[in-house]
Amino acid sequence: MASSHPRVLAIVLAGGEGKRLMPLTAQRAKPAVPFGGIYRLVDFALSNIINSHYLHVIVLTQYKSHSLDRHISKTWRMSALLGNYVSSVPAQQRVGKHWYLGSADAIHQSLNIIEDERPDIVVVVGADHVYRMDFSQMVDAHIESGARATVSAIRQPIALADQFGVIDVDPQDPTRIREFLEKPVNPVGLPDSPTEVLASMGNYVFDADALVEAVTKDAANPDSRHDMGGDIIPAFVDEGTAGVYDMIRNEVPGATDRDRYYWRDVGTIDAYFDANKDLIAVQPVFNLYNEDWPLYTGYTGLPPAKFVHAGPGRLGHAADSIVSPGVLVSGATVAGSILSPGVHLHSWATLTDSVVMDGVQVHRHAQVHRAILDKNVVVDERARIGVDHEEDRARGFTVTDSGITVVPKGSHVA
Ligand code: ADQ
The missing domain is CATH 2.160.10.10 (Hexapeptide repeat proteins)
Structure with a gap:
């Protein structure tokens, strides 16, 4: 059970292959794809975690992880003396002779780290998105709601629903998920906006014991794809303990009216290109220059332009x-x-x-x-x-x- 000052471990899922971003992912994992001149995609998730003051972070890597591991150790390794760290953990074949089967298996194979850390709460986030978010506000909402698992959500066009987990909120209790469909083909739009769905952002907050229990049970299920969105979240929904956190509640310091709810899954070349262009406008759709919520990356020591x-x-x-x-x-x-x-x-x-x-x-x-x-x-x-x-x-x-x-x-x- 989480206390009012919960001990939080953050896990970044960074093992994705990013097939639809080929050829940019031919030689690197999707989270290592360069973005916005000086960043790599994983920097957005990690900056959000550090700005949320969560200082114990593990990054689970697998697919072509060399440049990702190098970037993380050069940029994000922090001081153990100050009690904070970001470490990248490659697939280790601890549990069996196989690599991570899916994102839930990646967590299952890393349970030893959760056991060592003894967190109250585990924040699990993807590494493929461009956005700003204060995860501590989501953690507070999770604790307040009494849910065992909470999914962050944002409205997206219904045409994109087959790329996302789609959330149906309980009309009796808007903090609860009534149904969760992973990448549905024929989704129903929102009652107040039929052209939109409420999409999972692929970020989750769990009571640590509930997460350990869920991934352990999932690992023993031969019919599971061992996927966070496809298997773990639906299991919490079936149990009646899955909550939803609408991104609209998140207040990031220094955000502009234009970029307050900016969130992009740069899963395709076109989406990647458009998100890069979003940085350029005079009033940018996504503002890199917000000093109250800095985005960190590795610095090259190169001379000025x-x-x-x-x-x-x-x-x-x-x-x-x-x-x-x-x-x-x-x-x-x-x-x-x-x-x-x-x-x-x-x-x-x-x-x-x-x-x-x-x-x-x-x-x-x-x-x-x-x-x-x-x-x-x-x-x-x-x-x-x-x-x-x-x-x-x-x-x-x-x-x-x-x-x-x-x-x-x-x-x-x-
Ligand atoms: P997808 O992005 O399609 O949907 P997935 O490919 O599992 O799901 O990627 C999620 C994150 O996990 C990414 O950061 C990826 O790099 C990482 N990942 C994938 N396989 C991994 C593995 N074996 N080991 C470690 N990391 C791994 C998910 C959710 C949807 C949600 C969208 C939002 O399943 O419900 O709507 O994210 O983009």
Whole structure:
């Protein structure tokens, strides 16, 4: 039973493969995908946890976890002397000779950590979303409601319901879940808004003993997929002990009217691209500059960005863009783009509406439009990307339905 100052352990589920983000996830786990110039996706969940003052955090990793583990140990390892830490725990095959079967199995295989920590409450969050949230307010609501498991929820368009757990709230008690359907195909809209559903954000608060009991029982069930959304939450709903926490109740310091309820599952290339673009507007849809709820990441020690070589026909200039340290815009023209650390753009090159990751080089007269260039891509003189989609496909690049071209890590584009 949780006390008024509960001991909280936070678990970040970071083992997801992110198939729909290919090729960005060809060589890295989805939570390690770079985002917004200097961040990786996992930084949003971890910043929210640290800003919520939860200082005991484990990150469960599995799929292609090397760059994720390195990022976590470089950026997030904190001081054991100060009594706080973030550690990443790879799948260890402790329980049997298999890797994590699903997110619930990842927790089941890590029960030794929960036993060592003896928390009252366990906060379990995904690592794939861009948002700000104060989990301590959700924990308070969980304790007050008497639920054993609480799911955070946000309204989403009904067309996206098959990507989410969809929550039906008990009309007699709006803090309780009456039904939970994981990724339903024909969901019913909300009574007051038929074009929307109440979606699970994939963040949960549990009484620690209830979580241990649930994942232990689930592990013994051969018919289970061992999935938090598909199996564990529905079991609490069946038991009548699942609560819901509407994101609308969450008050994050410094939030703007525009970004107070911003939450994006960047599960597809198009969603990833759009969420990057959300950072750029004058009044950004998601504001990175909120100093009251800082977003932390690893710092590179690179020098400041530099803009040089303006002259006839060349600008050395970037408008409506995010520009990271170590970027060199030398006589190139950039608009509506996100430039990650160490990107170099050369004279007469143009780069518009694009997301460019670390170390990319774009040479003279090259044109890049509506593209995502993964790390260390080299674009040769006069090469074109995103200008002719047939040409892009012929070179083996992914082009999405909405016309975003993705160039895989390290490619040389002639
Ligand atoms: P999905 O995102 O489809 O739906 P999943 O693929 O299990 O569910 O990913 C959830 C989180 O767990 C991600 O952060 C992922 O990286 C991680 N994860 C997945 N498998 C893992 C494993 N074996 N080991 C460790 N971590 C793992 C979930 C919920 C839905 C909810 C959406 C919100 O199931 O109910 O609506 O999140 O996006």
